[in-house]
Amino acid sequence: MREEFVLDEVVTVLREDGSADPATDPGLPEDTLVRLYKHLVLTRAVDERLVTLQRQGRIGFHIGSLGEEAAILGSAAALYDDDWLFPCYREFGALLLRGMPLQTYLDNMYGNGRDPVKGRQMPDHYTGRPYRFGSVSSPIGTQITQAVGFSWAAKLRGEKIAASVYFGDGATSSSEFHNGLNFAGVFKTPTVFLCRNNGWAISVPVAQQTASPTFAQKGFAYGVPGVRCDGNDLLAVYKVTRDAVDRARAGGGPTLIELLTHRLSGHSTSDDPKAYRAEAEMQAERARDPLPRLRRHLELRGLWSEAAQRAHTDALEAGLKAAVQSAEAAAAPSVETLFDDVFAARPWHLEEQRAACLAAPRARGHGAH
């Protein structure tokens, strides 16, 4: 294989000692750095709380981002306000960063009557149009071609924005990855492909997902530049994403970014990784946790302290507790809403079925979260 196709370079910024490599440092303002670190901590805390709530049987399911927070938040932060984000299903941190209130996200987790999705989908299948954030579905990779079409439409209409799209290493095996990259290459769409390579697709390791040495190099064949970056290094993620976004917005076309990260949990709360992963390996990955890594940098620059950490954690725990309580107490969606939004207006058959449903006896436990 020709060397330039292999792409073994991995962009990093944060060094072991917490300093930033001046050659790659995106030079974020101090308040932005602090804000992003706070969001990392928030995302981690919400994640852990949701796992607990699921274990307690209070929510049905959670699919989180433990270990992948820097990959998600660093890239989301690199978007401009008018750019769009098409999520996979681990990007709730990005949704909160883009402005969805924590309460609204928890309402989605509980599928209650305030949930923007109206309780119609599993937890973590959120939607966020007001935040220029797509709608989550479970099929793998479908959002990739959609993001390409969306950004292509923007280009055709003369709007100079980019659309980013998140997917895991497993999704690179889907036809959608091929379709999306191919269309993006042919039509030079302003799309930023964000492949979160966390090493695993449920139980299948990367080595069984592809024989390609890297995911980034897959872009070459489509005429889409590829770049690899340390996905646990928030500043590196920000840097490569911002470069790709700037290029896309300037008409330079798409980029495929491979974010090297680790999934420090099961696939979801329904999965137990002990069946296929060695504990020692996970220990080694925990040592590369993206949160302490950015924190070291902030502390080195005098932007963060143990006291700040405590104050932030206390405040967010209080907010989280209140939001959970409120989401839990909120009423379920009314049964009438079952028949809304299938079409713009209800046709005769849905009117009939709605009336029959409202007249039918309800099973016990209906409307429970």
Add this chain to the structure above:
Amino acid sequence: MPQMNMVQAINDALRLELRRDPRVVLLGEDVGKVGGVFRVTQGLQEEFGADRVIDTPLSEGGIIGAAIGMALYGMRPVPEIQFSDFIFPAFDQIVSELAKFRYRSGGEYPAGMVIRTPVGGGIRGGHYHSQSPEAYFIHTPGLKVVCPSNPYDAKGLLLASLRDPDPVLFFEPKRVYRAARAEVPEGDYTVPLSQARVVREGRGVTVIAWGAMLYEALEAANEAARQGIDCEVLDLRTLWPVDIDAVVASVKKTGRVVVVHEAPRSCGFGAELIALLNEKAFLHLEAPPVRVTGYDTPFPYTLEMDYLPLAARILPALVETARY
């Protein structure tokens, strides 16, 4: 009023809408420069440019996936699937994504679009250029399904579909693309969705058909008339949501019904129509409802005229049903 065939009428509708609405884009395999393998989009790229009438890579999943993204943005994409037999690589995008987008996003993301695709047999196309996959899509909540039988309806239904807020699968019966000619008004008009048309009035037996099979149903009905059987022929035009009032009214009047379709019999749309009539007109039925359909085999090449529910096969069903 000009005479047009269905190809010309659909082309005319697309041209009108491309002129009227800057959000409309056509995309698909060979739709641009060559104007489609059936020439339905001929001349449109010339008039509107390669950014609005777009030749895409050869990937149905890519075409529909990208079209969904365009619709989410606020465009009105009109993807073409070259033959409806090739819609299945896009099935996931249509069934899991397009059909559910409005619902799954709590109404935040409607994704209106019209997927145009030639349908049906009788053109010596064998397994993969002849099938009628409408039932898969009717079975999927969130999709509308249209199938015109003539040039006037094709133009009016297409313009209505293009302005409909919901995703529409627009099946074009390729066997009668050029065979059916009719007067078609030049300007803008619509034929509303979910309105069937009584093509032939009668009191003896209701025959329900659509697309290319409408002509077979009519031929059989005319022949039956010579035998003293007075058939009412209904062209559904929109398959889903079906014009239930028209269907029920006709069957209440005649008490007898024959449903004709090209698709395989089992779980075909005829099964649903007859189930609906059992629910809504049971006490008016004077004979068992009958289906005349394609067989539960793959669509054949050499024997396609034996497979299709042609007039010769519909006629005995009409006679039997009338005399039951």
